[in-house]
Amino acid sequence: MPHYYSLGKIPHKRHTQFRREDGNLYSEQLFSTEGFSNDYSLLYHIHPPTEIISTDDPYEVQPRIAEEKMLKHRSFEGFSVKPEADYLKSRKPVLVNSDCHIVLAAPQQSMKDYFYKNADADEMIFIHRGSGVLKTQYGELAFGYGDYLVIPRGTIYQIQFEDADNRLFIVESFSPIRYPKKYLSPYGQLLEHSPYCERDIRGPQRLTSIDEKGDFLIRMKKKGRMYGIHYGHHPLDVVGWDGCCYPYAFSIHDFEPITGRVHQPPPVHQTFEGHNFVVCSFCPRLFDYHPLAIPAPYNHSNIDSDEVLYYVDGDFMSRKNVTKGMITLHPGGIPHGPHPGAVQRSIGAKETKELAVMVDTFHPLMLTVDALEIENPGYTMSWAE
Numbered sequence: 001m002p003h004y005y006s007l008g009k010i011p012h013k014r015h016t017q018f019r020r021e022d023g024n025l026y027s028e029q030l031f032s033t034e035g036f037s038n039d040y041s042l043l044y045h046i047h048p049p050t051e052i053i054s055t056d057d058p059y060e061v062q063p064r065i066a067e068e069k070m071l072k073h074r075s076f077e078g079f080s081v082k083p084e085a086d087y088l089k090s091r092k093p094v095l096v097n098s099d100c101h102i103v104l105a106a107p108q109q110s111m112k113d114y115f116y117k118n119a120d121a122d123e124m125i126f127i128h129r130g131s132g133v134l135k136t137q138y139g140e141l142a143f144g145y146g147d148y149l150v151i152p153r154g155t156i157y158q159i160q161f162e163d164a165d166n167r168l169f170i171v172e173s174f175s176p177i178r179y180p181k182k183y184l185s186p187y188g189q190l191l192e193h194s195p196y197c198e199r200d201i202r203g204p205q206r207l208t209s210i211d212e213k214g215d216f217l218i219r220m221k222k223k224g225r226m227y228g229i230h231y232g233h234h235p236l237d238v239v240g241w242d243g244c245c246y247p248y249a250f251s252i253h254d255f256e257p258i259t260g261r262v263h264q265p266p267p268v269h270q271t272f273e274g275h276n277f278v279v280c281s282f283c284p285r286l287f288d289y290h291p292l293a294i295p296a297p298y299n300h301s302n303i304d305s306d307e308v309l310y311y312v313d314g315d316f317m318s319r320k321n322v323t324k325g326m327i328t329l330h331p332g333g334i335p336h337g338p339h340p341g342a343v344q345r346s347i348g349a350k351e352t353k354e355l356a357v358m359v360d361t362f363h364p365l366m367l368t369v370d371a372l373e374i375e376n377p378g379y380t381m382s383w384a385e
């Protein structure tokens with residue numbers, strides 16, 4: 001839930017006559033992800049955003065579930081996901097439930113021939129590798145290593161990558177992705193104890209409105225199907241907008257870690273939340289400074305959540321054999337903790353360079369066929385080695 005923002009030209013009063021130079025009216029569009037009763041934006045298009053000229057037959061993109069139920073610690077080699085030229089084809093859902101889908105992607109090419117809209121889910125795209133520009137009706141967001149791009153459901157977008165080496169960790173959320181409630185004032189300002197604030201949030205820039213007639217394809221995902229809907233005008237034809245519902249970027253490198261004399265629990269790393277899940281950022285930080293502190297985490301029984309950790313960079317003191325892009329899944333129901341020797345090794349350490357993204361889901365995750373293809377065998381018993 002970002003704060004009020006405005007770009008381009010808008011009329012003084014909402015819902016009033018706002019005319020183009022030729023005297024015709026701009027088309028006003030109210031955009032929200034929760035009816036008319038929550039945050040919204042008002043966009044002003046050169047042409048009506050309703051002008052469908054043809055539709056394609058839909059195709060299935062529902063994740064292929066391989067294991068619906070399980071109770072084992074698992075680990076996956078994220079960078080073993082094969083790169084694919086096309087952005088949408090490159091997206092491989094690996095861990096899914098009815099609240100969110102966790103997706104890995106290694107797209108090689110920019111989106112050129114189509115635009116994309118996820119009609120079901122807000123998207124949080126974490127840029128592990130690569131840089132480029134996210135183009136939307138709200139303007140452009142330049143992105144690079146370490147950026148979270150948060151894109152509300154229904155946003156039409158196109159991504160341009162600078163080169164072919166891109167690695168993305170994506171969460172599709174079937175509820176709005178928001179800042180953690182505990183860090184917000186009753187009226188929505190990020191409070192003093194929040195690990196980031198409004199200055200760290202990057203709103204869209206460079207609004208370019210394109211007045212172009214033609215055949216513009218928007219691929220739209222809804223309920224596990226991809227629809228192709230063609231419009232008669234370029235979809236990025238907005239001359240101005242304002243409101244509180246828009247895509248934004250936040251860099252994990254701008255997250256200010258909260259530390260203490262003794263080990264701090266994972267909620268201090270919380271960055272975003274959706275319905276029934278949270279996203280946390282584990283960033284380089286000084287370790288606990290009590291004279292008898294144990295910097296490695298204690299064993300814990302997360303009985304009511306599945307813990308997904310996505311390793312980004314640095315050293316990971318509590319685990320062995322960690323690689324970049326690795327995912328560990330510690331399901332609710334059985335305790336987990338540091339690998340043998342990690343607790344003793346951590347004593348006296350002053351700082352960690354670890355960088356990781358964690359997603360805790362409050363309902364169990366299912367594993368897809370794509371997840372099993374990149375699984376590290378033997379992880380379940382790795383504490384006994």
Ligand SMILES: [Fe+2]
Pocket residue numbers: 300307330336
């Ligand atoms: Fe954990």
